[in-house]
Amino acid sequence: MRAGTADHTVVTQRGPVRGTVADGLRTTLGIPYAAPPFGAGRFRAPRPAEAWDEVRDCTRFGAVAPQSAELPGSPVWSPGDDDVLTLNVWAPDGASKPLPVLFWIHGGAYTFGSSAQPDYDGSALARAGTVVVSCNYRLGFEGFGHVPGFPDNRGLLDQIAALEWVRDNIAAFGGDPDDVTVAGQSAGGGSIACLMSSGRADGLFRRAIVHSVPDAFFPPETAERLAREVADAAGVAPTAAGLLAATPQALVEASDRVAARYAGDPASGYLHYDTVLYGPVLDGVLLTRDPVEAPSADGAAHPVDLLVCHTTEEYWLMHQVGSMPTVTTDDGLARFAADHGLPPALVAAYRAALMPDAPVLDVYLALAGDAVFSVPTVRLAEAHARAGAGRTFLSRFDRRRTRPDGSPVRAWHAADVPFAFGTLDATGVDFLTGGPADADDRALSRRMVHAWTAFAATGDPGWAPFTGTTRPTVQVWDVPGDRTEGAAPAYALWDGVRTAPPSLP
Structure with missing residues (x-):
């Protein structure tokens, strides 16, 4: 442990976890929100993580999902890295009241990337007064490949499971489970469009920030x-x-x-x-329509405010x-x-x-x-905006x-x-x-x-x-x-x- 860093322990519904306290922030990394999605759980919807009694060391990022990418400053996947459904929490130390939660979904063409990328560090956003959560989810074939008899969109189901973990556990970290904003860019933004369109995620967040949403939803x-x-x-x-x-x-x-x-x-x-x-696959179960054209779930009881952004020269x-x-x-x-x-x-x-x-x-x-x-x-x-399902804000990065x-x-x-x-x-x-x-x-x-x-x-x-x-x-x-x-x-x-x-x- 580096100088000036202390431990902190939080008790989650599955067991206690130990993170670090430094520079006014409590950081907890690699918390399992679901069981490893391999063995009997491969290609299936996420299952609850097995409970533990001893304090679990959560001072390092969890393993990344299977992929061939090697990104600067990020961990790489190795065969045998199975416990890939983990999340991370950054929270101000000593907040006097529950804080809004900002839940980040990383991009990477639904094929590569992780929550451990250096540019996704949640420290600055936490210092600005939020509890920041980021998660890994299944990518590539494991997350979105079609397997007869198994659910499509397993990566999206993982994200929903992570949001359910936030609902059930984030209060222990100082966050307000009723004030969650999901944010994501590229495939992360596309994922959020899907979550907004699917009734399965209704009520798990009240606001959404999406950057550079791809219209890439597969029939x-x-x-x-x-x-x-x-x-x-x-x-x-x-x-x-x-x-x-x-x-x-x-x-x-x-x-x-x-x-x-x-x-x-x-x-x-x-x-x-x-x-x-x-x-994401328009499977008729989780996704029944193009989320860009119809982003609001039928019968959704919880309106969602939306902030969008794209860049001026995306494809360069x-x-x-x-x-x-x-x-x-x-x-x-x-x-x-x-x-x-x-x-x-x-x-x-x-x-x-x-x-x-x-x-x-x-x-x-x-x-x-x-x-x-x-x-x-x-x-x-x-x-x-046309659906009237919450306020809408537009921005562009130039x-x-x-x-x-x-x-x-x-x-x-x-x-x-x-x-x-x-x-x-x-x-x-x-x-x-x-x-x-x-x-x-x-x-x-x-x-x-x-x-x-x-x-x-x-x-x-x-x-x-x-x-x-x-x-x-x-x-x-x-x-x-x-x-x-x-x-x-x-x-x-x-x-x-x-x-x-x-x-x-």
């Missing part, structure tokens, strides 16, 4: 087809028995091979550009990390649009009205980012600058997260933010932390809500100062255009 036939392809790559039958016989590592490796095949085949449709094989990140093919010709741009079911008139409008002198690559990345993230995020907000060498720092996917968490100095964040933070960056981060925590505490982040009928007021996060404006000019061009990808060829 059952797509999930079944991809499961067959992964099973074939793993050398097993696409049956329950066959898939249960494949180890988690074998399914991770098979998934990577299938994704690589799509990436290498220009004739493979939309997955050639974005090889995300897994996501994917280009930078090489996770999508480069398109630099008009023919390639036309093929991309056709593969995504986008009308030629939309491409022409981007070229004529928005980007008349831009290279093809810039148009391609703008279209992709708007199709996958920006437009679905705004549509979610519009649908929520912080850009130029490096000393003249190269641009872009407002790309995930760049907003460390600003909202107050983690600008965390390991690996300088890649997302384009370099060390300056005074303007730190001021912007303080404003975003304040907006998140104010919204969690009061439902008001500090600007006017969108009613669904008035012109939207968008809070634009920028340096050196913020501004308000209407929806981005590109949004009007998408009227009547579907963003969800078409069926695979």
Whole structure:
């Protein structure tokens, strides 16, 4: 234990846990909220964690879900790491009253990532007056792959189980179980859209913060087809028995091979550009409709306030990390649009009205980012406002600058997260933010932390809500100062255009 750090013990419903106290915060990491989802529990809904009597050491993050990703400063998964359904709690030490809870769901294309990523450290948000909770959940095939006779959307069921743990236990950590705000970005934001749409999560949270929501919800036939392809790559039958016989590592490796095949085949449709094989399935049980189009559960008794955000240049990140093919010709741009079911008139409008002198690559990345993230995020907000199921607030992250060498720092996917968490100095964040933070960056981060925590505490982040009928007021996060404006000019061009990808060829 480092100097200046003390122990603290909290008794949960399953048993006592020991965390640390330092710098005015109580931090408890790796608390099981459900049993390990392997062995008899594999591919099933989460089961209660086994109770324990001795004080459990919870001073380190729990194991991450099966995946092949190796992220800077984050733990990696190893075969045999089974106890992956854990969560973490950061809370101010000595709070005089129950505090609002901010529950974070990490992103990662429903395939990689964890709550232990350095930019997800909850310390700054806890110091601002909230109890912060983050959780791991099943990813990839284990969480979202179709297995005949077993529930789809196991990763979402894990998130619901973690929220139920919060309902039942967070008071012991100083949090108010009746004042929970869920927050997430990318796949985490998409997960929250699903939770809002599903009656299974009704009453588990009263507010939601979603950044960069992907319209990536799979029809059952797509999930079944991809499961067959992964099973074939793993050398097993696409049956329950066959898939249960494949180890988690074998399914991770098979998934990577299938994704690589799509990436290498220009004739493979939309997955050639974005090889995300897994996501929430419109299974007719947990999810009965597209959550972007209908975010409020039928018969929900608990209205949910919603705060949304997207970045201005979402897809430049994917280009930078090489996770999508480069398109630099008009023919390639036309093929991309056709593969995504986008009308030629939309491409022409981007070229004529928005980007008349831009290279093809810039148009391609703008279209992709708007199709996958920006437009679905705004549509979610519009649908929520029309439903009258709670107040709705819109924002956009537009912080850009130029490096000393003249190269641009872009407002790309995930760049907003460390600003909202107050983690600008965390390991690996300088890649997302384009370099060390300056005074303007730190001021912007303080404003975003304040907006998140104010919204969690009061439902008001500090600007006017969108009613669904008035012109939207968008809070634009920028340096050196913020501004308000209407929806981005590109949004009007998408009227009547579907963003969800078409069926695979």
